[in-house]
Amino acid sequence: MSFTTPEIAWAPLTPLLIVLGASAVAILVESFVRSPETRRRTQLVLSLVALVGAAGAxxxxxxxxxxxxxxxxxxMLTVDRQSLAWQVLILVFGTLGTxxxxxxTRAGEEAFTPLGASAPGSSDETLARRKGLQVTEVFPLALVAVGGMMLFTSVTDLIFLFVALEVFSLPLYVLVALARRRRFLSHEGALKYFLLGAFSSAILLFxxxxxxxxxxxxxYAGVAAGISSSTGTDALILAGAVMVVVGLLFKIGAVPFHSWTPDAYQGAPTPVTAFMGxxxxxxxxxxxxxVMYAALYGLNWELSWLxxxxxxxxxxxxTVVALVQTELKRMLAYSSIAHAGFILVAFAGLPDTALSALPFYLASYGLATMGAFAVITQVRERSDEGTVLGEATRLGQWAGLGKRSPWLAGAMALFLLSFAGIPLTAGFVGKFVAFxxxxxxxxxxxxxxxxxASAAAAFFYVRLIVLMFLTDVPEGQEDAIEIDYSPLARTVVAVTAVLVLLLGIVPGPVLSAFENAGVLLLGAGG
Amino acid sequence: MLDLTWLLIAVPLASAAFLLLAGKRADRWGHWVGVGASSAAFVVGLVALIQMLGLDSEDRAHAVHLFTWIPGGELNLDAGLLVDPLSMTFVMLVTFVGTLIHVYSVAYMEHDASRRRFFAYLNLFVAAMLLLVLADSYLLLFVGWEGVGLASYLLIGFWNHKPEYATAANKAFVVNRIGDIGLILAMGLMFTYFGALDFGSVFAAVPQASTAQLTAIGLMLLVAACGKSAQFPLQSWLGDAMAGPTPVSALIHAATMVTAGVYLIVRSAPIFEGAPAAQTTVAAIGAFTLILGALIGMAKDDIKKALAASTMSQIGYMMLAAGLGPVGYAFAIFHLVTHGFFKAGMFLGAGSVMHGMNDQVDMRRFGALRTAMVTTWVTFGLGWLAILGVPPFSGFWSKDKIIEAAFIGDDVQPWILGGAALIGAGLTAFYMSRLFFMTFHGKARWTDEQHPHESPALMTVPMIILAVGSAFLGLILATGDRFVTWLEPVTGHAEHGEPVLPAAVIMVATLLLVALGAWIAWRKYGAADVPETAPAASLATIAARNDMFQDSVNRGVFERPGTHLTRTLVYADAALVDGAVDATAHAFARTGEVTRKTQNGQVRSYALTMVVGLVIVILVVVQGGL
Amino acid sequence: MDPINFVILASILFAIGAAAVLLRRNAIIAFMGVELMLNAANLALVAFSRMHGEIDGQIMAFFVLTVAAAEVVVGLGIIIAVFRARQTISLDEPAELKG
Amino acid sequence: MFPILTVMVALPALGAVLLWALPGGARARAREVALAVTAIELVLAVVLFAQFDMSAAGSFQFSETYAWIPQIGTSWALGVNGIGLLMIVLSALLTPLAILAGWWEDKDDSRRTHYLALILLSEAFMIGIFAARDVFLFYVLFEAMLIPLYFLIGSFGGAQRRYAAVKFLLYSLAGGLIMLVGVVALYFQGPGGDQAFLTDNLTGLDMSTTAERLIFLAFFLAFAIKAPMVPVHTWLPTVAENARPGTTALLVAVLDKIGTFGMLTLCVALFPEAAHWAAPVIILFAVISVIYGALLAIGQKDMLRLVAFTSVSHFGIMVLGIFAFTQTSVEGAAFYMFNHGLSTGALFFVVGFLIHRYGTADVTQYGGLQRVVPVLAGTFLVIGLSALALPGLSPFVSEIMVLVGAFSAAKVAVIVSAVGVVLAALYVLLTYQKVFTGPAPTGKRAKVRELTRRERIVLWPLIALMLLLGFLPGIAIDAVREPAHDIVATVSSQEAGA
Known part of the structure; x- marks a missing residue:
């Protein structure tokens, strides 16, 4: 048995290698840089450099x-324009998420607990906070997740698919559990997310x-060949295909594999929700x-009803459950389930155009999601004593936000309109190309x-707009809300808002870029 | 001057606009502007008339092109005037009687703060009425038609601070609009069949049209005429219209506007010629209304309402005549003109009485006024004689001809129509005499505060002029068939059929009936005492007092169901149509509430959902695939 | 022994693992159910590898083992954190996130 | 060539931005700025009208085409035919009047600035829509316009304004999104390419009957909601009741015309076969709207709701005219779109003035005002008479053109609609009676202010225009004759082919 060194084309992997390499470096940083402040700064710079560099690459x-x-x-991997487009997209989300x-910025005001393993309110935690400990492992975790996702978009092998899935999922499970406030909810969300995630990974693997x-x-190519050569339809193929698809539908958050979404979205620290969403x-x-185009295209007919x-x-x-939500993050979570449905609308029938439509759709959706959650991080409750608490996510707390902070509320309205698919926002063009x-x-x-569904969904998006702009701050509640001012979060809001508008008004260049990306190397069909 | 006939419309219209826009500063002299505008129109009309008389009879139709009105692709219509003997007759009637009434109003409305506005409306009416009769197309006629309706509405409701007057105004407008539907649909039919709306093109196309088409158009025109001329079944508004100041009743609701329906029928003669069924219907409606109006007139104690009923009845005569075809057209218009004089005169007389009696209108509170207001008595008396058809006064010449013409024809038709006309003459004599005697003769039944006195000259002079007209106009125009010949270019020459009874018999019978009617009236209301409150009466009298329950019928058949329908719809719109929208929204929300329960927080049930979903999908896919 | 029997066995194991997740309230046991599902997949991979007479499937099983190990680390970490906070590892207890 | 249409779209939009950019102190002058912007816009509209070649009113003039999103086949393509021209003139005319009418509405400068900016933004969208020559562009503006309107309704107005705004938005979105399906489907029927959505490229397509009918219905539903036809009208009364009269005036007088405008220029022009196929049912609903709207108007206590329902009735007449497909009826309908804008705009304005005086729209609270404010009463009456299409005023000409013109095609429909003529008299005159007749009010209510100069400037030009067009309707009919002819020709060729 002779051993041949595998030929690896390193160049196409550069973006991936940069991110994964940086994550390795970040773990070292985590281990060896002692000062929390320096460590945080180093991690941030490292992450940003890696992500932006990878995007450049x-x-x-x-x-x-x-x-x-x-x-x-x-x-195992295919690097074509399609995967590069997705990688860029994920890198953009990664950068914004980072x-x-x-x-x-305010001391002790970070979203993450300094000591994830400690019990909430325990003496360990209090001590950790008094010592000025800051959580910095989120950066390497995020880098690993981004790397895993990039991998996920490019894999053309089922086992590698599973590996990539786990690579990006595992850090996310941890990230979800790290909320500094409302730890119980955070833990609960993480536990559910983890258990169901692992469950669905097992299904995918099986x-x-x-x-x-x-x-x-x-x-994928082999599977496609096997499907086309199999006479009749093999139950094993069908069952296997369905299980793989179901595993992926779980990650998209489609019904009936959606149950984790609201709980994880709500429980996770809001920046994580943004990134994850x-x-x-x-x-x-x-x-x-x-998977569908390169491996299972032959089962198009059998799977399309699914x-x-x-x-x-x-x-x-x-849509209908979002209608009755009163918790903002949860409402957006259900909205994301509805959007999963819209994504699948483009999928049904596996048209060629979906290959260019979906990247655009996800770009518009993702930017609005990042932006919306970034806005949420800026709206904080305040206790009666005046201490600033966590994010104000009950809908009623947003009443009159338009008066408190017109720009923030305006940006939020823009994101909501984009979700609703109103023209002149990215969401409209996204819906248009998907439809x-x-x-x-x-x-x-x-x-x-x-x-x-869109029309009905507009109701709950608009309800928030009504609250922000058309409703006055409730009597006596003037001081119950604190508008945070964090330059980084504001940057994210501004960038996403501008992009949402730009993609809504002059989407031409991006559309044509994705049109170029709409061809799969090794596509089984189309 | 014929080309300048547009001035007839423009001058009063400009005056109306001026008076409305001038504001308070014109309050002191504005009414004279109104009188001036009306007189100017009369002068223009008179000059045009003289010019027309100078022409040969076949050259007397003169078209005046004004401007391109509707330049549609298919509906191309110019605004133009048609000046011919028929329209000229109306021009003279409207401007002459109109001017007299303007003058009368100066005194009658002297103490009204809004006199300027009143004259503006009167001018507006004159302009609209002249547009109506001068228009050369049905559409332009319709503009005038609605214009007079508007003026009528404004003037009936002139004292609309009294809610019932405002209601009366609304009623007049709305009932007229019901008639307007007829005119609109008639135009729709004409446009569909003939592709045009101007008289020239329509009449030119008539010979090619089928009888059914013409009948449809004719009946629709009749609906319009019924509305404007208060003919059955659209007569209910006229009595209430007496809410307007009396000069208005004289001008609009006696002499001119209400006769527009007759004008419409006569003007549309070519259409009716081709539609015998429609023609007969016109006559039948006329006959029915003339009896109906007379019966109502017999029971009314309100002097103006009695006169209004009389107007209805007299227009019934005209309609009847117009429905007889070429034989009757000229007589219809002839009676229209004489009626315009004597009825206007009587209304002015009534106004004069009211003027002297503190606006009292109940005849049971009058009596013996002949001594207190001699001029009024005399002028009114001449009108009375005229409407009774006593020779040689005007009414005799016109009405007698109509009765005679009604007896022409085959089968039972002449007996019915003629009989109705004949009986109507008797009834007319009764109720008009009753009115006359109750007002001017018998014992004085005035209340203590009333000090009857004669009206000022500004009021009596017009009354005198109209009375002179009532006395002699018929004779003048009837001599040598002058009026019939004058109208012949428009109405066509009619071959006189022979009445089913000799003309002399008809005339004698008529006069006998008239004498009988007047005699009964004298016995009951002149010689005998008239109770000051209406006595209990038979069912028939009660019915007549209540306008044959027309309002109750309208209320029962249209108003109440209409109100109910409206209320039901308002409710249904909120509960059902809008409710469906809200229900949809609620259904979504309720579904959401139910569905969110599946998200119960238990991670194991989430996993179960997934597994169940997965199993179902696998089973279906594998089953379907195999 | 026919390799297909191993596939059947793998399926049974997979079902048992899934049942454990669905039925057991204890987070650790449920988690072990998941691991059982992964190992069922491993068994299937190895069996198929044998059927096809190549070693791809067996190599994959190693990958899966590695990944599963990582998963255990994360999973146990989360479960411990929950335990520390709540003093219980019942899956039914943390159910504040719902609706 | 000078891109006048783009300028006309951009100017109010920039005006809105300018208003928002005004520093706090300068916001006291916001009204003047807004008025100036809209006045310039009106001048541009007049120039547009003057420069328009009436002899070629059927073809698009002042055309501009710039690539916008070639990837999905849409371009910034503007141009007007006669109908679009009239609508643009109407928009440009009513916007400054709406600003004037609401001159004293807000005490707060900042609020007022927002209001005016939103009005200007709406104007930009309206003009864009009426000038759009690209279906996608039309759709985008059609939907995007909902946002400023939503804020106009929801931020400024009566007690239930939020409810009204949401209702309006959801109604419109429901229609608009279904139209979106039609727009996308139309794309696949068309030639594709960089200018796939240009109306020129989508006219006369060879579609399967089913596709054409389905797409037609998708478009029609959106337009039926916009031009509120029974049974999808219920948003309008709610909005009218709760929004500011000025807003509602613009909404009903101009924006709702997008519904009938869309029916004419998109539904019928692009899908003649389907339009011909659907006409009987649409006419049925049009007639129901005529009668139903009028009856409900009679039953209303709230004057704003009343006027809203009269519009439902009037829109029924327009739709009847459009789908009767005769030269005269289509001309009449297109002309009616303009006239109804003048008439209803004035009606909402004048009702707004009354409400400004009395603080309520409840008609039963009024009475006897004619004695106190005769000029207001007279003005109200004339405007009311225009709503019942009294001859001499321009709505009459258009209404009679529709009725007389449609008669040959839809006799029963016209006969039933003619009943609306009577009902119109009822709702107008009963309202006048309740508000203005009866005993003069006493006490505080006797001290009602007469129509002010500013209010006259708002109302009287509209009345003058209605009078002018009542006698010389040719000015406007010239613009719609050829477009109407083209539409009728397109449809009748279908008839011949069928």
């Missing part, structure tokens, strides 16, 4: 891409095993796209359901 890759793309690591992680068993290959959905969509049913269920459930994709494959009834 990805753009360079894009520009210098040889033909349609490169297959790396013996078919800024949010670092945003709390499905992968079935596909391997039925086709004798774990690479935007990036996970994008990564999972990218992975689902590639997308129809799940899409409709997600849109309706997400176009669906209609091009004949799924117009699905689109009809989608627009009805």
């Amino acid at each position: 990805a753009v360079v890759q894009w520009a210098t891409l040889d033909g349609a793309g490169t297959v790396v690591l013996d078919g 800024l949010l992680f670092a945003s709390r 499905g992968a095993a079935f596909l391997y068993g039925a086709t004798g290959s774990t690479s 935007a990036a996970t959905k994008a990564a999972a969509t990218a992975a689902l796209l590639r 997308f129809w049913v799940v899409a409709i269920a997600s849109m309706l459930l997400g 176009s994709a669906a209609i091009s494959s004949g799924a117009w009834p699905l689109v009809l359901v989608a627009v009805i």
